[in-house]
Amino acid sequence: MVLVAAAPRVFLSSSLISGPLWTKQLGQRKFFLPHSRGSSHGQSRIIRRAYPEDFYTQMMDECYQIWAQLEQETGTQLYRQTGLLLLGMKENPELKTMQATLSRQGIEHQCLSSEELKQRFPNIQLTRGEVGLLDKFGGVLYADHALRALQDAIRQLGGIVRDGEKVMEIKPGLPVLVKTTSESYRAENLIITAGPWTNQLLRPLGIELPLQTLRINVCYWREKVPGSYGVSQAFPCFMGLGFSLAPHPIYGLPSREYPGLMKVCYHHGNNADPEERDCPSAFSDIQDVQILSCFVRDHLPDLQPEPAIKEHCMYTNTPDEHFILDRHPKYDNIVIGAGFSGHGFKLSPVVGKILYELSMKLTPCYDLTPFRIGRFPGIGKAHF
The missing domain is CATH 3.50.50.60 (FAD/NAD(P)-binding domain)
Incomplete structure (x- = not known):
């Protein structure tokens, strides 16, 4: 083969x-x-069971088992459980669908009110009374x-x-x-x-x-106090859904790749020929970075609101x-x-x-x- x-x-x-x-x-x-x-490429990816679709959640059950088997066979840590926090308004349809899927599939999760979010994650600032859905076994996969x-x-x-x-x-x-x-x-x-x-x-x-190739900005933001958003502070991975300035999700992972920096990215990008991915004149990504800067400023006050490091990767998207x-x-x-x-x-x-x-x-x-x-x-x- x-x-x-x-x-x-x-x-x-x-x-x-x-x-x-x-x-x-x-x-x-x-x-x-x-x-x-x-x-x-890169050091980290989010791993989660929280999906709107039952079939992905079902597939992830076996994926967790296989990743754990590979960890055991190689003696290498591949996964760290941090939890995945989904943020959005209570009426957000995707958030409600994910909660229903987790409940239907018997996956452990927790719904957090605005007050519970403030108490549990004080370094997340809620601007519109968001609520949270915590996928307890979400975390970081060391890619x-x-x-x-x-x-x-x-x-x-x-x-x-x-x-x-x-x-x-x-x-x-x-x-x-x-x-x-x-x-x-x-x-x-x-x-x-x-x-x-x-x-x-x-x-x-x-x-x-029907494939669309996109160049994605992978942005890292400096902590004002090192460790504020690190795994040592029990800070989870997160995904923000349904924000007015961001038609697509914004996601983040506890700091690891670069000391004192947190990875926060926009789950979308610009059309790109993969052969021209690193050509600066071929792309305009100012809008995507501005969306992230506004989110960081409004929701993650212990980060500097301008990216310290900006890298790139490729998505290959289908219409659905x-x-x-x-x-x-x-x-x-x-x-x-x-x-x-x-x-x-x-x-x-x-x-x-x-x-x-x-x-x-x-x-x-x-x-x-x-x-x-x-x-x-x-x-x-x-x-x-």
Whole structure:
């Protein structure tokens, strides 16, 4: 099996044909590891069970188990429980839907009134009488440690990770042929998880998915008193919903990456060609940073209201912000994982399992209706 990836979202094992038959997985990546050009770099991600949709909450139950298993097998801490605090007005529909989902799925959570929020988290300033929903098992997933642990596990099980190889051509068939800048590979099955480069690989295969590639600002804000928003102060991850100046959520994680700085970001960005991501003249992100500055000023008074550090990453969004996990509509030995829409990392253990099942023609362990290509009108049939 060949896996073409912009980020190692899956963990698989099967057979690769490249001259002789190998009983190995081959993972190909365009950039040398580790790199910051995709969506999986950096030290931290939020992990949570709180979702509006039951199917994500159900999938996260298994993801927590697999992350814990990887922690145990590698002896590396990958997760820290801080809780995830969802902030919004009491009547916010997304907040109410998440509460209903957590209740329906039997997930431990707590509803906090404005007064309870003030007492429990005094360094959050409430400007409009917001309420809170606390997902008690939310927290921080240490992304950089997780990627290293996954790559080491793949190699220990006989897999091969080839970084620094750009895919130049994919020729469908049995076997499928993948040509890179370094070599050619033949395999019974191919999985494509190429992030913002997905459509570049799929167009020659007769299909283009409705993917929007966005450049996201990853901003870090200096604490006025170091440690104010750190894990040592039991400060949770948070997500702000339904704020008038921010059509999309604002989220934050306790300080870790940089001493004395807290990560607070806007869950949206600007249209971007991934090849031009780091070109300053290609983007205007002033509005996004202004939205964050206003939020920090009004809700996090112990942070400086201007970002101290600004980095970038890429989102690859679908119109409904649900993943695409499906076979190519014509070539059923080519499987596609795409459109993770800025919330795929925490779900990667189950995503990998599903992509493996699809490639092996096994019955998927989850209902894939929300993730099928055919949900998009006119996309289910490729153009040949």
